[in-house]
Amino acid sequence: MQNNFILQVENITKKFGNLVAVNNVSLNVVQGEIVGLIGPNGAGKTTLFNVISGLFPPERGRVIFKGKDVTRVVPHVICKMGMSRTFQVTRAFASMSVEDAIRVGAYNRHTNKETLEIVNEVIQFCDLGKLRRRKCADLGLAALRRVELARALATEPDLLLLDEAGAGLNPSELGNLMDILKEVNREKGITLFVVEHVMQMVMGLCQRIFVLDAGELIATGAPEEISQNPRVIEAYLGKRAIR
Amino acid sequence: MDAVIQLLVNGALMGCIYALITLGLSLIFGVMNIVNFAHGDLVMISMYMAFWMGSYMGLDASLTPLITFPMLFLLGIGIYYALIDRTLRQKYVTQIAVTVGLMTFLRAVAQLAWKAQPRSLPYSLISGNFQIGSATIMTSRLISALVSVLVIVLVALFLSRTWPGRAIRAVSDDLDASSLVGVNQKATYALAFGLGSALTAIAGGMLMTFQQVDPTMGLRFGLLSWCVLALTGLGSISGLLISGIIVGCAEALAMGFWDPRARLLVVYLIFILVLWLRPRGVFGRK
Numbered sequence: 001m002q003n004n005f006i007l008q009v010e011n012i013t014k015k016f017g018n019l020v021a022v023n024n025v026s027l028n029v030v031q032g033e034i035v036g037l038i039g040p041n042g043a044g045k046t047t048l049f050n051v052i053s054g055l056f057p058p059e060r061g062r063v064i065f066k067g068k069d070v071t072r073v074v075p076h077v078i079c080k081m082g083m084s085r086t087f088q089v090t091r092a093f094a095s096m097s098v099e100d101a102i103r104v105g106a107y108n109r110h111t112n113k114e115t116l117e118i119v120n121e122v123i124q125f126c127d128l129g130k131l132r133r134r135k136c137a138d139l140g141l142a143a144l145r146r147v148e149l150a151r152a153l154a155t156e157p158d159l160l161l162l163d164e165a166g167a168g169l170n171p172s173e174l175g176n177l178m179d180i181l182k183e184v185n186r187e188k189g190i191t192l193f194v195v196e197h198v199m200q201m202v203m204g205l206c207q208r209i210f211v212l213d214a215g216e217l218i219a220t221g222a223p224e225e226i227s228q229n230p231r232v233i234e235a236y237l238g239k240r241a242i243r
Numbered sequence: 244m245d246a247v248i249q250l251l252v253n254g255a256l257m258g259c260i261y262a263l264i265t266l267g268l269s270l271i272f273g274v275m276n277i278v279n280f281a282h283g284d285l286v287m288i289s290m291y292m293a294f295w296m297g298s299y300m301g302l303d304a305s306l307t308p309l310i311t312f313p314m315l316f317l318l319g320i321g322i323y324y325a326l327i328d329r330t331l332r333q334k335y336v337t338q339i340a341v342t343v344g345l346m347t348f349l350r351a352v353a354q355l356a357w358k359a360q361p362r363s364l365p366y367s368l369i370s371g372n373f374q375i376g377s378a379t380i381m382t383s384r385l386i387s388a389l390v391s392v393l394v395i396v397l398v399a400l401f402l403s404r405t406w407p408g409r410a411i412r413a414v415s416d417d418l419d420a421s422s423l424v425g426v427n428q429k430a431t432y433a434l435a436f437g438l439g440s441a442l443t444a445i446a447g448g449m450l451m452t453f454q455q456v457d458p459t460m461g462l463r464f465g466l467l468s469w470c471v472l473a474l475t476g477l478g479s480i481s482g483l484l485i486s487g488i489i490v491g492c493a494e495a496l497a498m499g500f501w502d503p504r505a506r507l508l509v510v511y512l513i514f515i516l517v518l519w520l521r522p523r524g525v526f527g528r529k
Contacts, residue, residue: 053423075422085423093416095478096409104413108425112406155424 005064006031006159006191007052007083012061014044014051021047022058023215029159034185034192036206038199038226040235043212045195046088049161053085054078065159079108084152085161088195090144092136098147099123099132105154118154126150126180142173146180153184159191160184166198174198178205203227211235245377250499251492252378258491259388260446262484264464265471266395267442273477274415274435277327277338281345283465285440288349289315289447290456291357297364297451304364304451305386311444319440323433331432346461353458363455370452387449392484394445398438399480411435466507467494470514476527485526489513 007029014022022044029035037045050056052063054075063071070078084105093101102122106115123132126146131139136147145165152160162181166174178201184190196202202209202223209226211219213235219226226232268282292314293307302310326345330338371382402408413421414431422428450456467490474486490510497509517524 055419055423074428075419076425076427079423079425084425087420091417091420093413093420095416096412100403100409101413104409104421104426105424107406107410115406151424 004031005029006066007193008062008064009048009052010062010064012048012051012058012063014047014056014058020215022051022212024061025212025215025217026061027210027217027220029191029193031158032185032189032191033207034181034194034205036202036209036223037193037195037212038197038202038209039212042214043235044215045212046163048212049085049163049195053083053161079155079157082156082158083161084108084155084157084159086145086148086152086163086165088163088167090141090148092139092144092147092151094135094137096136097133098128098136098139098150101136101147102128102150102154105151108155115154118156122150122154125153125183127176141168142170142177145169145177149177149180149184153188153190157190159193162192162194162196164195164197166196166201169198174201177201181205246499247496248376249378250495252380253384254492254495255488256380256384256388256491257495258488259391259484260449260487261467261471261491262487263391263394263442264446265468265475265483265487266398266480267439267446268468269439269472269475269477269483270398270411270435270442271439272472274411275327275331275432277331278335278342279439280339280342280465281322281349281461282439282443282468283463284346284349284353284461285315285318285443286447286450286464287353287456287458287461289444290451290454290460291353291362292444293448293451294357294362294364294456303368304448305367305369305383305390306448307451308445308448311448312441315444316437316441319437320433322440323436327436328429328432346465350458350461357458359458361455361457364451367452381453383452387452390445390449394442395480395484398442407431407434463507466514467510470510470517472524473514473517474525476521476524479524479526482524482526486524 005028009025009027012022012025025048039045051058054073057072062069065081065083099119102119103115106118110118123129126149128146128150131143166177169177181192185192206223209221209223210217211226211232218231218235219229264286268279271277271279289311292311293304296302296307296310297304326341330341367383369383369386372379402412410426410431413426414428418428471486471490475482490513493509493513494506497505
């Protein structure tokens with residue numbers, strides 16, 4: 001790779017019938033950074049994530065991961081290449097134990113014997129030791145978010161997409177999660193791309209932020225710039241908020 | 244009283260085989276949400292294959308699964324890629340049409356190949372019977388039931404302890420989430436369909452040690468397995484065995500005390516009652 005972009009999104013357009021959910025969006029993510037994607041409800045954030053991770057093929061545009069075009073590559077192959085993600089509505093494997101759910105992720109790069117070691121390491125990292133034999137269906141939201149994170153980490157990604165990982169968490173749980181994410185980025189060198197509603201989390205975590213409104217990218221910049229940007233304030237609070 | 248015990252013993256032993264057949268159906272339905280109407284006909288095909296190997300190769304029916312298991316596994320994988328894979332994102336009606344079509348096809352093939360008259364094998368290594376109290380137990384039925392239970396336990400271990408087993412459970416819980424952590428959806432579906440089909444080979448071989456086969460038999464096994472699955476719900480292996488035994492006993496009692504022709508009527512009655520009262524089954528996950 002000449003540049004150090006781990007992810008390049010080029011002119012992505014995704015429609016559902018007549019509704020344009022994502023309109024001609026281009027953005028780059030640099031290897032090693034933590035970037036955020038924010039925007040009001042229905043701005044197309046999750047749709048863009050679904051296109052990037054291979055769940056929805058877009059109408060137009062390309063997704064380039066580590067220099068390779070993955071626009072129409074199936075999700076499990078993209079995962080093998082080093083991208084994983086979590087979901088807005090938690091989707092841990094309900095009928096499985098925490099340990100087994102994480103192990104499914106570990107098989108991405110390891111044989112049966114090695115997976116146990118990976119699982120132990122990730123469980124410790126995400127502070128799930130006490131819950132490892134519990135069924136996912138019996139866990140609360142904060143624990144489920146950690147299970148999803150652990151499962152994604154077990155695949156040993158280079159790029160991790162987090163879809164509203166902070167939603168529904170109380171301040172102490174949120175702080176906890178942010179600590180883990182910073183560590184993921186610093187110690188494991190994993191690039192993080194987060195969709196987030198919780199401003200505290202975006203501002204505290206991200207080095208760069210993209211703002212999406214009604215399917216279009218309206219701003220890019222450091223957290224301080226973004227919070228001053230009139231178009232962003234307008235998108236969030238309406239026109240009258242700008243004096 | 245003795246008659247009741249005798250019927251219950253026979254019914255319970257048959258019930259274990261029903262549970263094995265249902266395990267295959269449950270695997271396919273649980274993982275890819277496909278209603279495989281041809282499942283009972285795969286049992287019928289397996290029985291004919293056992294019959295063939297018994298009459299032309301001199302192989303004992305109870306040993307035929309050693310050959311038919313891999314054959315049915317491959318057949319299942321072939322069916323998956325040729326038919327099922329194309330219908331997954333279609334409407335339910337399309338899926339039903341495809342598996343009902345397969346059912347009709349298998350039945351027609353059996354009628355062409357083996358004519359309509361029932362066939363059976365003259366003897367088996369595990370024939371004979373013995374007495375426990377007042378009940379007479381046929382060795383072939385007892386061993387068939389034991390083999391069924393053993394295979395069910397092995398499949399449960401496979402699902403809980405191995406890589407492909409965990410992948411099958413993950414895909415069954417959440418398709419998209421599993422593919423995003425590296426599980427190959429198509430390969431896992433094909434594996435589940437292949438394994439689900441291959442289990443009918445074991446049931447078919449064991450059934451041929453004491454039963455005859457005819458081309459319309461698939462309907463009976465299809466219906467029976469649907470009834471057992473409805474009673475169990477999804478996701479409970481022990482529940483499968485209990486449900487199989489309940490259905491087997493109900494069928495045996497109906498045959499003994501009412502009329503042999505009433506056996507399917509009783510099975511159907513249970514089916515309807517369960518769907519009416521406990522549509523998610525009695526033992527399965529919520």
